[in-house]
Amino acid sequence: MNAVVLQTAARVVMPVMLLLSLVALVRGHNEPGGGFVGGLLAAAGFALYGLAYRVDDARRMLRRDPRTLIGAGLLLAVASGLPGVLGSAPYMKGVWYSIPIPATDTVLKIGTPLFFDIGVYLVVIGITLLMIFALEDARDGDTAHR
Amino acid sequence: MIPIALAIFALLAALAPVLHRLLGRYSGVWFACVSAAVGVLFIRMAPGVVGGEAFTESWAWVDGLGVALSFRVDGLALTFALLICFIGAIVLLYTSSYLEGHTRLGGFYATLLAFMASMLGLVVADNLLLLFIFWELTSVTSFLLIGFGHERPGARRAAVQALLVTGLGGLVLLAGVVLLGLAAGTFEMGGLASSGITSHPHYEAIAVLILIGCFSKSAIFPFHFWLPNAMEAPSPVSALLHSSTMVKAGVYLIARLHPTMGGTPLWDDALMLLGGATMVYAAFLATRQNTLKGVLAYSTVSSLGVLVMVIGLGAAKAAAVYLLAHAMFKACLFLVAGTVADATGQKDPARLGGLFRIMPLVSVASLLGALSFAGMFPFAGFVGKELALKAGLAHPEWAVAATAATVVGAVFTVMAAIMVGIGPLFGKAGPDQGTPEPIGWRQWSGPLLLAGAGVVTALLPALTIQPLVLSTVVSITGEPYPGEVKLHAAELLWPPSTATALSVLVLTAGGALYAMRGLYARVTAGPSWTHGLTADNAYDRTIDGLGWFSKFATRFIQSGYLHTYVRATLVAMILLVAPAVWRSGGFEMPDAPLTLVDIAIAGSIVACALVVLFLPHALAAVAVLGGVGFIMAFLFVLYGVPDVAMTQFAVETLVVIIFVLVIYHLPRLRRLTSRTRRAFDALFAITFGVVMGLLAMSAANVQVPDPVSLEHAAKSVPEGYGRNVVNVILVDFRALDTLGEIFVLGIAALGVYTLLQRGPMTKQGGRA
Numbered sequence: 001m002n003a004v005v006l007q008t009a010a011r012v013v014m015p016v017m018l019l020l021s022l023v024a025l026v027r028g029h030n031e032p033g034g035g036f037v038g039g040l041l042a043a044a045g046f047a048l049y050g051l052a053y054r055v056d057d058a059r060r061m062l063r064r065d066p067r068t069l070i071g072a073g074l075l076l077a078v079a080s081g082l083p084g085v086l087g088s089a090p091y092m093k094g095v096w097y098s099i100p101i102p103a104t105d106t107v108l109k110i111g112t113p114l115f116f117d118i119g120v121y122l123v124v125i126g127i128t129l130l131m132i133f134a135l136e137d138a139r140d141g142d143t144a145h146r
Numbered sequence: 147m148i149p150i151a152l153a154i155f156a157l158l159a160a161l162a163p164v165l166h167r168l169l170g171r172y173s174g175v176w177f178a179c180v181s182a183a184v185g186v187l188f189i190r191m192a193p194g195v196v197g198g199e200a201f202t203e204s205w206a207w208v209d210g211l212g213v214a215l216s217f218r219v220d221g222l223a224l225t226f227a228l229l230i231c232f233i234g235a236i237v238l239l240y241t242s243s244y245l246e247g248h249t250r251l252g253g254f255y256a257t258l259l260a261f262m263a264s265m266l267g268l269v270v271a272d273n274l275l276l277l278f279i280f281w282e283l284t285s286v287t288s289f290l291l292i293g294f295g296h297e298r299p300g301a302r303r304a305a306v307q308a309l310l311v312t313g314l315g316g317l318v319l320l321a322g323v324v325l326l327g328l329a330a331g332t333f334e335m336g337g338l339a340s341s342g343i344t345s346h347p348h349y350e351a352i353a354v355l356i357l358i359g360c361f362s363k364s365a366i367f368p369f370h371f372w373l374p375n376a377m378e379a380p381s382p383v384s385a386l387l388h389s390s391t392m393v394k395a396g397v398y399l400i401a402r403l404h405p406t407m408g409g410t411p412l413w414d415d416a417l418m419l420l421g422g423a424t425m426v427y428a429a430f431l432a433t434r435q436n437t438l439k440g441v442l443a444y445s446t447v448s449s450l451g452v453l454v455m456v457i458g459l460g461a462a463k464a465a466a467v468y469l470l471a472h473a474m475f476k477a478c479l480f481l482v483a484g485t486v487a488d489a490t491g492q493k494d495p496a497r498l499g500g501l502f503r504i505m506p507l508v509s510v511a512s513l514l515g516a517l518s519f520a521g522m523f524p525f526a527g528f529v530g531k532e533l534a535l536k537a538g539l540a541h542p543e544w545a546v547a548a549t550a551a552t553v554v555g556a557v558f559t560v561m562a563a564i565m566v567g568i569g570p571l572f573g574k575a576g577p578d579q580g581t582p583e584p585i586g587w588r589q590w591s592g593p594l595l596l597a598g599a600g601v602v603t604a605l606l607p608a609l610t611i612q613p614l615v616l617s618t619v620v621s622i623t624g625e626p627y628p629g630e631v632k633l634h635a636a637e638l639l640w641p642p643s644t645a646t647a648l649s650v651l652v653l654t655a656g657g658a659l660y661a662m663r664g665l666y667a668r669v670t671a672g673p674s675w676t677h678g679l680t681a682d683n684a685y686d687r688t689i690d691g692l693g694w695f696s697k698f699a700t701r702f703i704q705s706g707y708l709h710t711y712v713r714a715t716l717v718a719m720i721l722l723v724a725p726a727v728w729r730s731g732g733f734e735m736p737d738a739p740l741t742l743v744d745i746a747i748a749g750s751i752v753a754c755a756l757v758v759l760f761l762p763h764a765l766a767a768v769a770v771l772g773g774v775g776f777i778m779a780f781l782f783v784l785y786g787v788p789d790v791a792m793t794q795f796a797v798e799t800l801v802v803i804i805f806v807l808v809i810y811h812l813p814r815l816r817r818l819t820s821r822t823r824r825a826f827d828a829l830f831a832i833t834f835g836v837v838m839g840l841l842a843m844s845a846a847n848v849q850v851p852d853p854v855s856l857e858h859a860a861k862s863v864p865e866g867y868g869r870n871v872v873n874v875i876l877v878d879f880r881a882l883d884t885l886g887e888i889f890v891l892g893i894a895a896l897g898v899y900t901l902l903q904r905g906p907m908t909k910q911g912g913r914a
Contacts, residue, residue, distance in 0.1 A: 024792075029868035032788035034876065040796035047803050067899075070892045077885055092881045096867055109867050113877040116884075120877070123888045127895035128800060134902040135807035 003052070010052035014061075017045030025121050026114075035117035039124025046125075047132045055136040066130035073122030080115040148203050148217040148270050151184050151227075155263035162259055163252030174242025175588070177255060178235040181262065185231030188224060195224050196613035202272060202336070211275070212333040218272035221617025222401055225466065226269040228614075229473050230391050234262045236592035237386040240481050243588035244382055244488065254294060258386070261287035265391050269398060274323045274333040277399070281319065281363070284392050285312040291387065292379040304375035307685060311372045312363050319359020319399075325352045330406075339405040339624055353413050356403065364396030364450045367424040371681035374443040381484025384439060389446045389476035394469065397453045401465065404457060405624035417458025418544060422551040424451030429558035433565065433659070434670060437493040438483035441566045445519070446476055448555055452534060459548060461537030462622035466615040467633065468530035471518065471600065475527055478515035478596035479567055482508055485589045486570065489582030496663075498570035498579060505582070507590040509571045514597035516567020520560045520656065521649060524635040526600040528649070529607075531556060532638040535645040553648055560656020561663070569660070607633035709827075716830045724837050730844050743784065750777050764809045772802040789872045 021041035028034030050058030084093030096111035158165075158180055166173040191201055200220035207215050219227065238258070245251050264283035271277040286309075293305030327333040329348050330341040343349055360366075365373040376388050387393070400417065407413050425448050432444035449472045456465045485508055486501065487493045502509040518525035521532075535556075538548035575581075603610045612633050619627045632638060639646060659666055703714060754774045761767045775798035782791035858879060859871050866874035876884050 028789075028870060028873045029877075030870055032792060032870060034789060034870070034873040036876075037789065037792045037796055040793065040800060044796060044799055044803075047800065051803065067896070070895065074888060074892060077888060081881065081885075092885075094866070094878050111867060113866075113868075113874075113881065116877045116881055117873075120884065120888055123892060127891045130895045131898045131902075132800070132804060132807065134899050135804060137902070 006052040010049050014045040014049050017041055017048070021045070021121075025117060028117060029113070035120030036124055039121045040128065042121075043125050043128035043132070046129055050132065050136050055133055058136075059133060062129065066126040066133065069122045069126030070130065071126075073119045073124075073126060075119070076122065077116050077119030080112045080119060083112050148201065148219060149215070151187060152263050152267050152270075154180065154184055155259050155266060159256045159259035159263060162256035166252035166255055171246060172242060174238045174240075174255065177259065178239040178242075181231050181235035181238055185228055185235065188219070188227045188231060191219055192224060192613065195219060195221055196617045204272070207276075212273075212327060213275045214273050214334065215276060216272040216334055216336075217270045218336065219270055220621045221466075221614065221619070222398070222621035223269045225470065225614050225618050226391070226394070226398060227266060229470070230262055230265050230269070233390050233473060233477050233596075234258075234386055236477070236481070236595065237382045239588050240385075240484075240592045241380075241382045243586045244484055245380060250294070254291075254380075257287055257290045257294075258383070261291065261387065261392070265395070268395055272335050274327055274335060277335075278316070278320055278323055281395065282313070282316050284395060285309060285316060285363075288312070288376075288387055288392055291383045292376050294380060294383070295378065298378065300375075301378040304372075304378040308372045308376050311369055311685075315359045315362020315369065318355050318362070322352050322355025322359060325355065326406075335402065338403070341406070343406055344410050349407075349410070350412060353407055353410070353416075356399070356407070357413075357416055360396035360400050361420065361454075362396070363399075364393050364454065365424075365447045366396070366420050366451060366454055367427060368681055370424060370428060370447045371685060373447050374440060375682065377437075377439040377443050381439070381480055381487075384443070385477040385480035385484070388443070389480055390473040393446065393450060394453070394473075397450060397457070397465075397469070400454065401457055401462075401618075401622045404462075404622050408457075408460075414458045414460070417454050418548065419458075421451045421453070421455030421458055422548065422555075424448065425455055425555040426451075426551050426558075429555040429562065430670075432562040433558050433666070436496065438487055438495050438566055439480070439493070441495065441562050442476065442479055442483060445559060445562050446472075448559060449476070452552070452555070455548065455551075456534050456537055457622065459537045459541050459544070460623075461533065461540070462619040463615060463627055463631075464530070464533035464537045465622065466618040467526070467533055467611070469618075470603065470611055470614070471526035471530040474596045474600045474603075475515045475518040475525075478511055478593045478600070479519060481589070481593045481596075482512045482515065483566070485585055485593075486512075489580070489585060491580040492576060492578055494576075495566050495570050497576035499573035500571075500575040502571045504575070505585050505590075507594060508585055511590060511593035511597045512567045513571060514600060515593065516563045518597070518600040519567060520563035520653065521556060522653065523639055523649075524601065524604050526604045529604050529633060529635050529638060531652075532645050532649060535648050536643070539644055549648070553652055556652040557655045557659065560653055561659040561666075564657065564660040565663070604635040713827065713830060716834045720830070720833055720837055723841060727837060727841050727844055730848070733840055733843050734847060735843065747777055747781050747784075765806065768802060768805040768809060772798050772805075775801070787872070789870065 018041075021038040023038075024033035024041060025035055025038030026033075028038070046058050046062055049061055081092035083095040085091050087093070087095060094111050094113050096109055099108040099110060100106075101108055158177065162173075162177070165176070169176055194201060200218050200223075202216065202218045204214055204216035207213050238255070241251075241254070241258070245254060248254070261284060264280050264287055268277055268280035268284060271280055289305050289309040292308050293301050295301040296305075323333075325348055326338070326343065329346045329352065330338050330343055332338070332341075343352065346352075362369040365371075373388060373393060377384055379388070404413075428444045428447035428451060432441050432448060435441045435444060449468070453465055453468060453472075456468065485505070486498065489505065490498065490501075492498055501512070514525070518527035521527045521530070535549065535552055538552050539545055541548055599610075607615075612631065615633065616627055616631065703710070751774050754770050754777070758767050758770050761770065775794060779791045779794035779798065782788075782794060858875055861879075862871040862874045863869060866878045868874040868878070
């Protein structure tokens, strides 16, 4: 494969994919999307970058160890169930706040399911990239030996 | 109040190591005093119990399962409780001298006291499930105690064997107990007797299961083989657990359940036959042993057989008396055996002699204990044996067989008694017999006390055991003992009866056998091919067979080849799913019309799948398989599930990427399997596909009255504040499921990461 074409494409496509993943995450509650798809899109972006360049470049782009992402995501997901308990409801009961946006008719509704979804998002990025980086590592290591 | 006794032992067990370090050499003496004090507590309950009442206390525990902390002290329980406390006290005292200086003595005390707590709990429990908990606890503590000398492989093997046999028996017992509780409607033993279980349809199953459990614990044939091996335990353990208390747990439960389950041919005959067989066979084996503890172990098995048989004959009084007598003389003899073997360094009774001169007090105890063991007048053993003989003679059906068996067993027992308790006292000291130092008071006081008790209870029954025996009879038969109570040794000797005559015969025959022991040993050795036919060997071969089978199964299933695993998974899935699918039926195509687009999609998927079969390059195969995934995602789009479609697209892309990264390392695809193998594989694959297809059809036709999805869709906006019902279900309605799923994903990813980090191992074991 022509490395230059892939690399140029990756440089352009990756930011778009990350942006798309964030959009998918946030709009998931009312439109098709959600934490799972968002995470996969983001991971796909990083994976593409890693394929085009070297794994370490993609790792640097991610800035954090995928395992940290997994842990943070799980923590966020577990914690998102606690506000319900504080309000003497069962664990995972959704707690919602309505924030009216000034100068418009719309009301922003933020709730604990959103944070749960963000947690899922982080976990999915983490697990996918953990596996893909480890595989890309093995590939890179192999070419180094050859 | 009753749980306080348990709590005392449990607390003492927990603190024993610390207390042992603080109190030093005589810690065991203090423990013995505590144990005796608890025994006195139980004696104080005696007046009420022998009057016919029973003390009961009860607290709720797990109501939903019918488990309650209920306790009952009646005659039977009180008898056992006194045995546990007082023989336990003697054993604790004895241990402080016998194991003096042992590094792990603190732990030994702790385990022994924990056992005493468990055994006590077993006999006072009034709830079947509570009793089972204590049952298993005694098995565990027994395992720890048998394996106390765990540096020796023999001790380890014996401990595991005991645990396996009694543990598996315990599982069978649990099944029986649960069935019994369900059939009777309660797990409280107080209410069982009146529930008419004997006419219940499940009665046979319950009886068999419970009897197997009890027989495994009480070493009744064919589960007898673990008890002689348990002699690997230190002598105090043998004296307390494996002669007086733990092994009698099975007998206890049989006696306890006799009013409920007894009276039927199945129960009574099983007890009589297996008990009688054990009695005779084990007594014979006892005479062929060449270690002190070996003789005592096999004769204990025989005595347990006597107890079981006698209960089966319906002679509760004989059982109660023999229970007490046996506990006294057997514990005494085990402690003596421990002292003798430890002091002289010689375990073979045939090579011991002249002990009377060397250790007079211990010898007196040994003599008295052995005479009681042999059933000589005027000892408690005599009373017990007389009553057992009378019970056999009095039985309407089985009088001849029972009496004959008892006589034969008793003859062997007399010979064994003389071998182990009387022979070594006289004559010359054996060649390899060491000369010991004087035996301390802690080692002879207990046996002497027990031996003395054997005399006192026979000559003064009214003051000592009569009330206890009579109340035990009430527990076993459900009614008070009718007729005259003759427990005095002299009362049973005169006027002479058939039983008395038989006793004289037994003693003479036993003595004669002992006198001819050389000839006897040669005659009974048997042909050499019979030497391997023991239950113990059968156990060994079973365990070895299990090991062989697991190695074979692992080699067969875990071959290291991916295609074996896939094959196995497919076959297993087919075998499990196919019958269910067949039974559910409903194999019609759904009513929906078939459009051109549907056919095109289905056709493309099938085409891709077929193409994959014939591609030579792994990379190409992966790409085409990815194509299958993409087409399926398109299907989702067509059917209006954009979320699932998007996820499918993303997953498919990433899977192809991952595959490419993995396949990078693999060589070109080669034909690795033979033609026939591939034909079989094709068969499996096609069958699997057909089964899955039928499953899909069947599932589509299943009519669920109220699909929950409708409710979810209705509540999505008002309660979930979201219009995307799929997402609302994932992160709100079923968030807990999703939480579990992401945890699983995390674990899987960490597993993959770890495996990839390791890399292939080089020949030296390092990483590549």
